[in-house]
Amino acid sequence: MKNKLKVLRAERDWTQADLANALEVSRQTVNAIEKGKFDPSLPLAFKAARLFNLPIEEIFQDEPG
Amino acid sequence: MKNKLKVLRAERDWTQADLANALEVSRQTVNAIEKGKFDPSLPLAFKAARLFNLPIEEIFQDEPG
DNA sequence: TCGAAAAGTAAAGCTTATTTTACTTTATGA
DNA sequence: TCATAAAGTAAAATAAGCTTTACTTTTCGA
Helix, strand or coil: CECCHHHHHHHHCCCHHHHHHHHHCCCHHEEEEEEECCCCEEHHHHHHHHHCCHHHHHHEECCCC | EEEEEEHHHHHCCCHHHHHHHHHHHHHHHHHHHCCCCCCCEEHHHHHHHHHHHCCCHHECCCCCC
């Protein structure tokens, strides 16, 4: 699953820790998701969508399989 | 997390088993999600969105908290 | 009303998401 | 260059999603 978290962070000049804080998850979770190590839960995806005021599909891109 | 799976099924006259089959998960998983016992994974939410040709947010409604 | 299909439920087990701790590597700015 | 912040990584532990099996309850049409 690809995502635009890094870009969205960059646009706001946020660190991974800043984003983790805003999403109420650990910094390592943000890092792992950005690096594609695992997918966020649906509730976390919703939280990111609310935070960035974007649809989930614009932040996360599934690779259908 | 609320969702419209039951309605979307009804519109198509699908059983839980039919939907489970289309989503490639077990019938119990569909049942549990419909009944709000747990949230689907993000990949599964994407699969449902593709299946019904709807945005994730129109199928699943987060209760922010 | 009876039987079958659909829905609901539950436990055990496996997989994946997330945390915590802790360390290494990379970028950055004084 | 050197110190520090940021990013990357990893292992162990816990939580949540999902499967399989199996059983009970509800729905519904003949």
